[in-house]
Amino acid sequence: MKEYTAPRLDRPWSEVNPGGIVLDPGISVTYITGTWRTMRPVRDQAQCTQCLICWIMCPDAAIPIVDGKVDSFDYDHCKGCGICAEQCPVNIKKPHSVTGELGKVIQMVPESSEGGE
């Protein structure tokens, strides 16, 4: 996972940008929203067909593509909405590598439990 610089939280009111204007493009990536998550998506990489539907449907940009393939989640920004797990079209033949359950390649687990990549 890429290293991000968190937004500065030490600025007093007199030094913040006027009107909440954002001066640096693309810095929303530094805003860690993954802490909002209560459910975490987990993927069985071996049974994934790389259809990329989860990547298309993700309403954030929390499913990165590396070398043309989805192989992880951006847990710093994934809010756990579960759309990827809902939309995943692949019914697995063997128990899921993380949950041990049958069902989809992407499944949701409670955030407190072990899992993820």
Added chain:
Amino acid sequence: MVESKFLPLDGATAVSQAMRQINPDVVAAYPITPQTAVVQNFSQYVADGIVNTEFIPVESEHAAMSACVGSSAAGARVMTATAANGLALMWEMLYIAAGMRLPIVLTVVNRALSSPLNIHCDHSDAMGARDSGWIQIYAETGQEAYDNTLQAMRIAEHPDILTPVMSCQDGFITGHGVERVGILPDEVVKQFVGEYKPRYALLNTDEPVTFGAWDFTDYYFEHKRQQSEVINSALPIIEDVFSEYTKLSGRPQPVLDTWEMDDAEYCIVVLSSTGGTSRAVARGLRAQGVKVGIVKPRLYRPFPAKYIVEAIKGCKAVAVLDRAISFGAPAGQGPLFTDITAALYNEGITGLNIVDYIFGLGGRDILPDQITSVFTDLQQIANEGQRGAMVRYLGLRE
């Protein structure tokens, strides 16, 4: 000083003349009485090619202010006008314009808010917007409405302010009343308002910025504190602009318009056109030896608290005239009274006899005899040493 050319103009047309001279980049507006003449005249200037403004005839006031917000964020010099329910429909966007620190100039031709339906003057529209973060200036005459419009542009766009300005005048009374209005030469106005160079602009692709971004629990508070500091620190800058315009036009532009307050024992504090009626009555009473004075704040936000307290604290009795009710406020007082009494307390003045008169709602005429009766009441209050009712009504059938 530059000589003005005097024309017979109603207050709304005087504002459209100021807008023609400013020649803003964008005007987005929707017609509503009694503001209609402002935009009607201005759209004619657009159609005739007298100005090169992009005129956006939108479908509502919400859309008007939205288009103004977008255009201002893009880096344009932006103006609009509205009244009453139109201003109410802009509400959401008023806070956004102020919060985004966009220097939009909005003319409000004050009119009563529904319901019941009424198109005539009172201040309930702009007074409701007094906490929206806009600077508010109130004009007594068509002349002041013209002068204030030009100065509002300079104030809003000042790099240390960057805050929208609401320039108000009384609907019909000055909005439609024709009077002698001095217009500065076009070139002089052009020079006075100068070219707007936005500090940040969406269309400046060399320095990309984001306006109106998500601002969570960790930053919103700081931004609001900064916004509050900016509007409350604007007074000296506003005074500089007023003073520059005074030199230019030869027409004094005080923050607080005071008349015979040096030795006044009884005074009326009032906004806008009723300042003139009050002064005329006061002149007559002075001739009879009654020491009366008039205080007319031109600036209402930021509130010139210290100036007002300084002006009225030596009086035996003071009447505040409010053309709006702050519903549910103590005894149903008006917003001007609330602000003045709070200012007195905060400056340590607690013994002053001060009463509030609600008047002129829905365009009810305020007559000289009624102003005289206020001064009579004030003398009675001072003589008896009893304030009596805190909130009273002028011109109401009782």
